[in-house]
Amino acid sequence: MDRTMLRDDQWARIEQLLPGKKGDPGRTAKDNRRFVEAVLWIMRTGSPWRDLPKELGHWHRTYVRFARWREKGVWERVATALQGDADMEHLFIDSTIVRAHQHSAGAQKKAGQQEIGRSRGGLTTKLHVAVDALGNPLRVILSAGQVADIEQAAALIQDQPAEFIVADKGYDSDAFVESITTQGSQAVIPPRSNRLNPRSFDRHIYKSCNLIERFFCRIKQFRRIATRYDKLAASFLSFIHLACTIVWLA
Structure with a gap:
């Protein structure tokens, strides 16, 4: 493939965070870069796994490996590991709606709630997100599309030592403001x-809320995130963690 996403310096930052390196049990990681590029291709194009180009590997083996890393929490762990440089002066929280394709419905009931709900836009999933003062992602929570923003607000800011927590009026709740004050933030x-x-509120700081909107625009450039095709919430969230990794690597 001539068109790949990861530069050498970006790959160097995550290479040692992935399974299969020297000292890890199991097979070696000699093809980890091609595998990650394969998953990035799926995320960027929104294509079905069966359409994966042969140069990037066999589609079924690639999917099975993606699912295995999903179950082990690899995608989330890599995204979290890059957060060491977070600017915690400001913490911005907000949510965005993602339309769920008809192929994302129909997960087996034994798999549990898959965070797909009905709203005026049809089948939807909502991403609740917290970003730092530079617009880099710190936490992502999935919910059904009809869930109110305030319901996930406390979980978004938990253990986030920001000086200011910034949100729109959808988060205007006495209880939530009190919880912000209790943890030492404003x-x-x-x-x-x-x-x-x-x-009263600081209007100058509030003007920077566009940072989280710009983050949403960045990750929705990946078609697999702009529209949800995955039946399992865990799979969709894994793609979001991978998109967050790309934002941190930029």
């Missing part, structure tokens, strides 16, 4: 228009 959340005693 809330920058505009009040709802129906508040009898509107709370």
Whole structure:
């Protein structure tokens, strides 16, 4: 394949975070780079696994390996390992809706809740995200599309030592603001228009909320994330973790 995604310097940053390196049990990691490029190709194009180019490996073996790394938490672990350089002056939280393709429905009931719900847009999944002061991702939570943003707010900021936590008025809740204050942060959340005693907030800091919107735009350049095709929430979340890794490597 002439068109690959990872530069040599980017690969060097994650190579030792992947399974199969010297000292690990099992097979060697000599083809890890080609395998990661294969998964990136699937994520970028939104193609079915069966359409994977032969130069990137056999589609079924590639999928099985992707699923194995998913179950072991490899994709999330790599994304988390790159967060050491996070700028925690500001923490921005928000959510975005992802349309679920009809092929994403129909997971077996024994697999549990797959975070696909119905809203005015049809079948949808919602991504609840927290990013740092530079717009780099720190936490992603999946929910069904109809779930309110405030329901995942506490989980997004838990153990995140930011000086300011910034969100839109959808997160304007006395209980949530109190939880922000309790953990030693300052809330920058505009009040709802129906508040009898509107709370003041730092408008200058709030103007930087576009950082999280820009993050959403970046990861939705990957067609496998702009539209959900995966039946399993764990598979879809693995692609999101991989997209977050690419953002950190940029």
